[in-house]
Amino acid sequence: MPRLGQRVPLDGKGYMSRVNVVxxxxxxxxxxVKVLRALAAEPARWRYGYDLGTEVDLKSGxxxxxxxxxxxxxxxxxxxxxxxxxxxxxxLYRLTGAGREFVAALTAARGERTAARPRRRVSEx
Amino acid sequence: xxxxIVFLLTPIxxxxxxxxxxxxxxxxxxxxxxPLRLLRWAVSLLSPQRAEWGQAMLGELGHxxxxxxxxxxxxxxxxxxxxxxxxxxxAAVLWAAIGITAASLxxxxxxxxxxxxxxxxxIALVVVLLICAGYLLGASALLRRPGVALPGLxxxxxxxxxxxxxxxxxxxxxxxxxxxxxxxxxxVIAVPAAIGAAGTxxxxxxxxxxxxxxLAALSAGLLxxxxxxxxxxxxxxxxxxxxxxxxxxxxxVSDRLVSNIVDLVVSTFIIAMVGWAAAALAGYxxxxxxxxxxxxxxxx
Numbered sequence: 001m002p003r004l005g006q007r008v009p010l011d012g013k014g015y016m017s018r019v020n021v022v023x024x025x026x027x028x029x030x031x032x033v034k035v036l037r038a039l040a041a042e043p044a045r046w047r048y049g050y051d052l053g054t055e056v057d058l059k060s061g062x063x064x065x066x067x068x069x070x071x072x073x074x075x076x077x078x079x080x081x082x083x084x085x086x087x088x089x090x091x092l093y094r095l096t097g098a099g100r101e102f103v104a105a106l107t108a109a110r111g112e113r114t115a116a117r118p119r120r121r122v123s124e125x
Numbered sequence: 126x127x128x129x130i131v132f133l134l135t136p137i138x139x140x141x142x143x144x145x146x147x148x149x150x151x152x153x154x155x156x157x158x159x160p161l162r163l164l165r166w167a168v169s170l171l172s173p174q175r176a177e178w179g180q181a182m183l184g185e186l187g188h189x190x191x192x193x194x195x196x197x198x199x200x201x202x203x204x205x206x207x208x209x210x211x212x213x214x215x216a217a218v219l220w221a222a223i224g225i226t227a228a229s230l231x232x233x234x235x236x237x238x239x240x241x242x243x244x245x246x247x248i249a250l251v252v253v254l255l256i257c258a259g260y261l262l263g264a265s266a267l268l269r270r271p272g273v274a275l276p277g278l279x280x281x282x283x284x285x286x287x288x289x290x291x292x293x294x295x296x297x298x299x300x301x302x303x304x305x306x307x308x309x310x311x312x313v314i315a316v317p318a319a320i321g322a323a324g325t326x327x328x329x330x331x332x333x334x335x336x337x338x339x340l341a342a343l344s345a346g347l348l349x350x351x352x353x354x355x356x357x358x359x360x361x362x363x364x365x366x367x368x369x370x371x372x373x374x375x376x377x378v379s380d381r382l383v384s385n386i387v388d389l390v391v392s393t394f395i396i397a398m399v400g401w402a403a404a405a406l407a408g409y410x411x412x413x414x415x416x417x418x419x420x421x422x423x424x425x
Contacts, residue, residue, distance in 0.1 A: 061201030
């Protein structure tokens with residue numbers, strides 16, 4: 001494992017510092033967390049986009065970019081529901097295995113943070 | 126005469142072209158409701174990597190009933206489609222356009238403050254801000270169409286350089302230029318028509334040519350606005366109109382800034398309309414008739 005700032009070779013394509021190798025790991029937004037939790041509530045069930053948006057109270061303009069990002073990160077699995085009548089087929093969503101692990105890790109991290117910062121009682125303040 | 130052609134005859138030509146494209150629409154009205162048409166348009170802006178997500182939005186809309194619900198969903202998805210990456214090189218071009226617009230508006234606002242212009246001039250500033258925002262939104266949609274960015278921007282640059290070449294490049298030229306009749310024909314008819322026709326021939330597609338003309342119109346408008354605003358800032362209250370007398374410094378500056386806004390709207394409209402018509406005409410002229418099937422016995 002290279003040290004922070006150490007230059008590492010890149011298959012004859014020059015060097016790059018370890019700072020650049022580390023993948024950006026931005027914490028998910030509160031809206032993304034809501035979507036993840038809604039999907040994790042019934043992880044085996046395929047969900048429709050509109051129903052999911054209604055459940056987490058997100059407009060389509062916010063929901064779809066979130067779904068796209070989750071799918072790009074491999075946390076979301078998508079499928080198509082064949083149309084029964086003249087209506088177009090619908091897109092379905094559910095968490096992948098990695099997505100479920102991510103939600104579990106998210107919940108655990110939140111629990112640790114809550115435990116590390118216990119609320120002070122009024123009498124202690 | 127050229128202005129008469131553009132403002133009266135070109136809209137008629139565009140209406141005729143739209144009628145020829147789909148005559149039933151004029152009789153029966155649109156076959157799809159507004160949310161579906163809006164979302165179809167927005168989805169067409171997505172990059173090929175995101176095409177599946179566009180189909181997902183359309184599929185979801187197909188299962189929604191109720192016009193308000195459908196419209197809310199379509200508007201949200203349109204907003205998402207307009208900003209959804211990847212943009213590729215279009216992002217760099219859009220940031221350049223935003224930079225040019227921001228520079229124009231900053232100078233305009235700075236002059237409004239510096240010369241202590243009145244309420245009407247602040248309203249004019251808001252108006253030009255809204256117009257520019259609309260231009261940037263339109264440009265962002267056009268830039269994402271494949272093969273439109275480069276010819277559109279070159280067309281806008283071409284129109285700007287020809288316009289400045291005819292008027293002169295100095296700040297004084299920008300406020301004193303009165304075009305001769307042949308110059309009007311060049312700037313109002315020849316240059317926009319050349320841009321539209323070149324766009325069609327470049328892409329071998331009249332639809333692409335019309336988009337090139339629209340992008341050229343928007344980019345030329347924003348470039349001209351920056352140049353004219355810088356010229357107004359350089360001149361300040363000075364320059365030829367001041368010698369006529371009867372103008373205060375504030376009145377002169379205000380007049381020039383408002384003239385820039387009028388010029389922005391008029392020049393954009395002219396290039397877009399004439400370019401649109403020329404692109405459609407070029408597409409009609411270069412359209413090849415389908416080759417009739419030749420019986421095998423004749424070819425043998």
